[in-house]
Amino acid sequence: MNIDWFTLIAQIINFILLMWLLKRFLYKPILAAIDKRETNIKNQLLDATSQKKEATKAQDEFNQKNESFDKQKAELMQKAVSEAKVESEKLKETARNEANVLKEKLEKAFTEDQASKNNNIAKRIGDEVLNITRKTLTDLSSASLEEQTLKVLLIKLDTLNEEDKIKFAEALKEGSKPIVVQSAFELSTDQQAAIQKSVNAVLNTEATYEFVIRQELINGIEILTNGFKLSWSIYDYLESFQNEVDTGKKVEIETKSK
Amino acid sequence: MELSPDETIFWQNGFITINLTLVTTWVLMFVLVMASFLVTRKLRTDLKISRWQCILEMLVTGMNQQIKEVGLKNSEKFLSFIGTLFIFIAFANLCIIFPGYEPPTSSLSTTAALAICVFLATPLFGIAESGVLGYLKTYIEPTFIMLPFNIISEVSRTLALAVRLFGNIMSGGLIVSILLSIAPLFFPVLMTVLGLITGIIQAYIFSILATVYIAAATEESDRKNVKKKKMNKQPEILTEAKLVAK
Numbered sequence: 001m002n003i004d005w006f007t008l009i010a011q012i013i014n015f016i017l018l019m020w021l022l023k024r025f026l027y028k029p030i031l032a033a034i035d036k037r038e039t040n041i042k043n044q045l046l047d048a049t050s051q052k053k054e055a056t057k058a059q060d061e062f063n064q065k066n067e068s069f070d071k072q073k074a075e076l077m078q079k080a081v082s083e084a085k086v087e088s089e090k091l092k093e094t095a096r097n098e099a100n101v102l103k104e105k106l107e108k109a110f111t112e113d114q115a116s117k118n119n120n121i122a123k124r125i126g127d128e129v130l131n132i133t134r135k136t137l138t139d140l141s142s143a144s145l146e147e148q149t150l151k152v153l154l155i156k157l158d159t160l161n162e163e164d165k166i167k168f169a170e171a172l173k174e175g176s177k178p179i180v181v182q183s184a185f186e187l188s189t190d191q192q193a194a195i196q197k198s199v200n201a202v203l204n205t206e207a208t209y210e211f212v213i214r215q216e217l218i219n220g221i222e223i224l225t226n227g228f229k230l231s232w233s234i235y236d237y238l239e240s241f242q243n244e245v246d247t248g249k250k251v252e253i254e255t256k257s258k
Numbered sequence: 259m260e261l262s263p264d265e266t267i268f269w270q271n272g273f274i275t276i277n278l279t280l281v282t283t284w285v286l287m288f289v290l291v292m293a294s295f296l297v298t299r300k301l302r303t304d305l306k307i308s309r310w311q312c313i314l315e316m317l318v319t320g321m322n323q324q325i326k327e328v329g330l331k332n333s334e335k336f337l338s339f340i341g342t343l344f345i346f347i348a349f350a351n352l353c354i355i356f357p358g359y360e361p362p363t364s365s366l367s368t369t370a371a372l373a374i375c376v377f378l379a380t381p382l383f384g385i386a387e388s389g390v391l392g393y394l395k396t397y398i399e400p401t402f403i404m405l406p407f408n409i410i411s412e413v414s415r416t417l418a419l420a421v422r423l424f425g426n427i428m429s430g431g432l433i434v435s436i437l438l439s440i441a442p443l444f445f446p447v448l449m450t451v452l453g454l455i456t457g458i459i460q461a462y463i464f465s466i467l468a469t470v471y472i473a474a475a476t477e478e479s480d481r482k483n484v485k486k487k488k489m490n491k492q493p494e495i496l497t498e499a500k501l502v503a504k
Contacts, residue, residue, distance in 0.1 A: 004367045008367040030318045
């Protein structure tokens with residue numbers, strides 16, 4: 001348990017040497033490394049903080065931009081919607097107008113077509129009726145009927161008023177042509193003489209006469225001279241009937257279209 | 259039975275004696291320095307580090323922390339002294355797990371040498387921190403009457419340091435040797451485990467006491483610093499008080 005003084009001194013030296021060596025190879029490098037790491041971490045934290053700040057700033061900017069974009073978007077959307085509404089109304093109006101025009105055109109065309117068809121039908125009906133009537137009257141015409149027709153004409157001639165008589169006379173004077181007597185049947189000599197006698201009596205003159213047969217007069221007789229006409233025939237009645245029928249239909253169609 | 263490795267002499271020439279204590283110390287020194295060199299030559303400063311670097315960093319920062327906790331604020335200045343004490347004693351004591359190994363700390367010469375180092379380092383650090391007068395002032399604290407007691411305390415604690423470490427480690431080794439002859443199978447293992455614990459505790463006690471002594475020696479400088487801080491703070495307080503009064 002003695003102290004060896006050489007060992008003691010040597011151990012003191014050894015300890016100082018070890019202290020220096022460890023300081024050189026252990027404490028200094030380790031502490032330097034730790035310090036460096038701490039500095040790095042501090043810098044990284046600073047960087048992270050600044051980056052975070054930048055990120056926050058960027059985020060704020062982004063949010064602001066986003067908000068303004070949203071606002072702009074909403075405004076544009078509203079504008080677009082209102083414009084679309086106006087445009088839609090305009091288009092609807094145009095379409096409505098075009099539709100109305102087209103409708104009117106169609107209605108007009110339809111009306112015209114219908115009128116034309118109706119006219120055709122009426123004409124055809126009238127024609128058919130007249131044909132039937134003509135045929136019937138032609139079938140029914142006889143000597144007694146022809147005589148009666150002549151008698152009616154002669155009575156009409158006799159009962160002619162003064163004004164017509166003057167017109168008749170003036171017409172005869174203006175034209176130097178003979179008085180044309182048209183009949184649906186052939187007049188006998190007596191009948192021709194009776195007509196000449198009555199006309200001469202009305203006109204107080206001796207006129208020349210031309211007797212013509214026209215089947216379409218349907219049992220009728222006409223006395224014609226330069227624009228003046230005195231007649232009696234079933235044809236006239238039918239013609240006036242047809243005129244009335246045509247006029248009446250046209251009026252009816254116009255009323256319907258209105 | 260050899261009580262100390264000093265008694266195992268390899269070579270002697272007059273006063274110069276190369277004994278087991280010295281040889282073991284050199285081997286330990288070589289291992290410690292080589293290990294430190296090998297680990298610290300490739301130190302990494304990023305977050306991913308090697309296991310060995312991690313161990314050494316833990317050791318160094320742990321010691322640094324301990325020194326700070328004792329009261330030495332500028333701990334890095336004392337780290338190489340106190341840290342080397344702890345590492346050397348702990349490593350020397352831990353190596354008892356190797357069969358036939360005799361720790362140099364079981365030699366009174368080694369422990370006395372370490373205690374002398376502490377005895378010398380304490381006034382050196384004290385003077386370096388507080389100046390010669392400041393350090394000498396600690397001997398007459400709290401009163402002048404305490405001077406002889408402080409001197410006796412200085413010497414006795416150095417002696418206590420040396421003897422405590424020597425006694426603990428030597429007794430541990432001695433018990434293992436005795437037990438080996440009595441019950442060679444089981445008890446020596448237990449005693450070695452106990453010796454490991456004792457070794458670490460003794461290393462801790464030795465270095466922490468050295469820290470306490472150094473802290474006591476540099477106390478005067480700390481006091482001065484506190485006073486300076488107070489003096490610096492006072493005008494500020496006065497200004498604040500004036501501002502409040504206004």
